[in-house]
Amino acid sequence: MPASPQHVLFLFIDGIGLGPNRPSNPMAQLGAHWARLAQHPGWTVQTPIVDTPTHVFHPVDATLAIEGLPQSGTGQASLFSGINCAQRAGRHYGPFPHSSSKPVLAAHNLFQRVQPGLSPGDCAFANAYPPVFFKKRARRNRWTVTTLCSRQAGVRLRSTDDVRHNRALPADLVGHAWHKHLDIAIPQRSAAHAGRVLYRIMQQHRLTLFEYYETDKAGHGRSELSISTILHRLDALLGSFIDACSLDTDLLLICSDHGNLEAPNQKPHTRHPVPLVAYGCGAHAFRSATSITDVTPALCTLLGGSLSSHQPTPQ
Numbered sequence: 634m635p636a637s638p639q640h641v642l643f644l645f646i647d648g649i650g651l652g653p654n655r656p657s658n659p660m661a662q663l664g665a666h667w668a669r670l671a672q673h674p675g676w677t678v679q680t681p682i683v684d685t686p687t688h689v690f691h692p693v694d695a696t697l698a699i700e701g702l703p704q705s706g707t708g709q710a711s712l713f714s715g716i717n718c719a720q721r722a723g724r725h726y727g728p729f730p731h732s733s734s735k736p737v738l739a740a741h742n743l744f745q746r747v748q749p750g751l752s753p754g755d756c757a758f759a760n761a762y763p764p765v766f767f768k769k770r771a772r773r774n775r776w777t778v779t780t781l782c783s784r785q786a787g788v789r790l791r792s793t794d795d796v797r798h799n800r801a802l803p804a805d806l807v808g809h810a811w812h813k814h815l816d817i818a819i820p821q822r823s824a825a826h827a828g829r830v831l832y833r834i835m836q837q838h839r840l841t842l843f844e845y846y847e848t849d850k851a852g853h854g855r856s857e858l859s860i861s862t863i864l865h866r867l868d869a870l871l872g873s874f875i876d877a878c879s880l881d882t883d884l885l886l887i888c889s890d891h892g893n894l895e896a897p898n899q900k901p902h903t904r905h906p907v908p909l910v911a912y913g914c915g916a917h918a919f920r921s922a923t924s925i926t927d928v929t930p931a932l933c934t935l936l937g938g939s940l941s942s943h944q945p946t947p948q
């Protein structure tokens with residue numbers, strides 16, 4: 634049984650798959666800090682696996698044994714519950730959670746599952762949302778998978794004031810988008826600063842989740858940022874975060890819901906496997922994961938949460 638980390642950051646990066654190692658794949662040649670996490674300059678399906686007690690890097694399946702292209706609603710619900718929500722829905726569905734995923738998340742989402750082993754307030758969701766987000770969601774009661782998981786588990790959704798006090802990050806990591814599109818006065822900061830903020834938040838909790846989705850938008854050709862800018866920002870964030878990490882007490886976990894960015898010439902998602910990275914204390918617990926549904930159960934085992942593998946009755 635691997636040692637249990639004091640602090641875990643689950644960095645969920647939407648829409649990154651491990652595609653072929655060829656020049657059209659922007660993940661075939663990445664920055665220095667991505668490379669540290671793969672012990673290789675590229676994140677592709679040909680990248681050799683890493684399997685040591687404090688470092689795991691390998692592909693996991695995101696197709697969930699269902700035909701068609703994986704989608705964020707069922708993919709994220711499966712990733713964050715450990716239960717195959719595409720199978721329950723009978724198809725891939727997204728971007729919002731399918732109706733059949735909501736009861737699964739209500740009872741089995743990662744925050745719910747780890748909380749029995751933790752103290753109240755030990756879980757955090759480090760994304761910040763602007764006021765317009767709360768207004769829109771309240772009107773339609775339509776939540777993304779991660780915000781739904783947080784609400785269901787009583788984990789606070791963070792907002793503008795949290796960004797100002799380094800208690801949360803805006804979706805673009807640096808604050809430009811809120812400034813430019815929403816006219817919200819928040820500090821403009823570097824992506825390296827964002828990595829340090831995430832580290833600080835993580836140190837105050839046992840489990841911190843952060844969602845980055847500009848990668849998926851860019852894969853669809855819908856981001857105003859270039860793929861290169863996005864990958865550079867993440868590289869800077871990873872660098873400052875990893876530099877601060879202690880391999881004795883901290884664990885960085887990275888996974889995705891489906892491929893997309895690695896095939897920029899193709900606008901929809903891909904059926905490629907996605908990367909699973911576990912770096913730091915307890916990483917070995919993830920060495921046997923073969924599907925995105927294996928990630929949350931391994932995390933729960935590591936943090937002493939609910940081991941229940943009981944599946945809710947199919948609908």
Ligand SMILES: [Zn+2]
Pocket residue numbers: 648705849850853893902
């Ligand atoms: Zn997408």
